[in-house]
Amino acid sequence: MKGYKEDENGYYTLDSSGKKWYAHPKGQLPSDLFEIGIISRSAKEREKFPTQKPEALIERIIRASTDKDSIVLDCFVGSGTTAAVAEKLGRRWIAADINKGAIQTSIKRLQKLPDMQHGIAHYRVNNYDANTHLERRDIVIKKYGVQTDRQEAFFDGTLDGTLVKIIDLTKPLTPLDIQTIKDELENRPDESRNITVFCYGINSGIQAELKEENRRRAINKIFARDIGSEGVTTFEPASAEVNFERDGDSVTVTIADYISPTILARMDIDRTIFDEQIDDFHAQIDCVLIDTDYTGEHFKIVESDVPKKKEDFVDGEYTVLLPRPDARVAVKIIDMLGEETEITE
Ligand SMILES: C[S@@+](CC[C@H](N)C(=O)[O-])C[C@H]1O[C@@H](n2cnc3c(N)ncnc32)[C@H](O)[C@@H]1O
Incomplete structure (x- = not known):
């Protein structure tokens, strides 16, 4: 130990009065x-x-x-x-x-x-495939059938005779959001419709306050709808067609087709990303994993096809040995958006 001397009791240093100070046998306390x-x-x-x-x-x-x-x-x-x-x-x-x-x-x-x-x-954990406000807004409009109105600067459209306001769907509804709606209504003395507010998260205090105010108001009642708690889902799972052909102690697994509605929807949103690749369904697949003795519980990777370069495709056809003639084979396909599809023979 640098700067220390040693005697029969361990490492020590001397202070100005000559007193020995021993180092702790386990060393110095770590700093943060x-x-x-x-x-x-x-x-x-x-x-x-x-x-x-x-x-x-x-x-x-x-x-x-x-x-x-x-x-x-x-x-x-x-x-x-x-x-x-x-x-x-x-x-x-x-x-x-x-x-x-x-x-x-x-x-x-x-x-x-x-x-x-x-x-x-x-x-x-949830079935949203949308993270931005605009993606979620689009989901709400389609899912609830909101009639959009491009002429409207403040409201997003109408639904069942109510005016619709879709607030920022990346955060919970705040009293300020409600106040902005009330301020807008102040400027429209002839407006008699009620208001539907779509949000992503709402605390019970705001909900109770709106209920109380609606009880007192004859028109322009404000109804807040939380798309999170209403379980709005947009997720359609991908599907794959996989053929299994057994030959003695081996099986040939062929991926015949793969369709991901999520990828197709994304392509519509941003054609520039996917345009070149989409002729071949293999382009959507990031990797293929095979378990040749699937118990239904945990997927054990026995064979994997993970292309080294981003632009390479998976093979799509694999001949693998079986541990037993009656072993169950399962295939996991993970696509470029991370969605997993598991197919069992
Ligand atoms: C600083 S990075 C973590 C890096 C990590 N320690 C590593 O070594 O790679 C923070 C991560 O948090 C994720 N994240 C941000 N907000 C989140 C949320 N609300 N729920 C779950 N993940 C979130 C981001 O997507 C990002 O991948």
């Missing part, structure tokens, strides 16, 4: 500043994710705060660093992210880990 370098460009762990954290940093935190088999939760997992480190350290883990691309990156990263035999369960 961790000095860990950023991930280098050529690092193996690099995932090309803009805010990716170094594994060494997360490892230190996990080691300091958990034991083997502890459950580590990261609600904002990004490129999957926390889950990957937790897995390597023998911890159980739960990871979440709002961004499909992040989930996709994390799943691929975790699948590359050598001991990832037990597979990863991927749950879709």
Whole structure:
């Protein structure tokens, strides 16, 4: 130890009065500043994710705060660093992210880990495939049948004889949103219709206040509808046609077709992204995983087709050995938006 002397009691330094101060046998207490370098460009762990954290940093935190088999939760997992480190350290883990691309990156990263035999369960917690206000607004208009009115500057249209206001659907309704509607109504003394307000989240206080005000008002009653609690879903699952042909102790799995309504809808929104590739359905598929002994519980990856380059397609046809003649085969297709479709023979 630098700067220390040693005697039969351990390492020590001397103060100005000559008193011996011994170093603690377990070393110095760590400070709350961790000095860990950023991930280098050529690092193996690099995932090309803009805010990716170094594994060494997360490892230190996990080691300091958990034991083997502890459950580590990261609600904002990004490129999957926390889950990957937790897995390597023998911890159980739960990871979440709002961004499909992040989930996709994390799943691929975790699948590359050598001991990832037990597979990863991927749950879709809600069925929205829209994150921006405009995407959600579009869903509301279609789902509820709002008649839009381009002449209107303030309201979005009409529904069942009411005027419709769709407030910013990325945040809950606020008293200020309601006030803005009331101010608009003040400027329209002849307006007799009621108002439907669509929002994404509303607290019970605002709802109770509106109810009370509506009771007192003869016209221009304001009804708030929370698309979150009304369970508006827009998600139509993808479907795949997969053929299984057995021949003795092997099976040939062929993906004959794959249709993702979500990708098709996205193509309509932004043709420039998908135009070149869409002639071939394989272009929509990011990777194909096969379990040759599927128990119905966990998907174990026995065979995987993950093209190295982004522009490469999956093969779509795989001949794999079966562990037993009666083993059940399952195929998981993960598409470019991270949607998973599982097909069992
Ligand atoms: C700073 S990044 C995390 C980076 C991560 N530690 C890594 O090493 O890759 C934050 C992540 O939080 C996600 N996120 C932001 N808001 C969220 C929300 N409300 N729910 C779930 N995930 C969210 C983002 O999509 C992003 O991937």
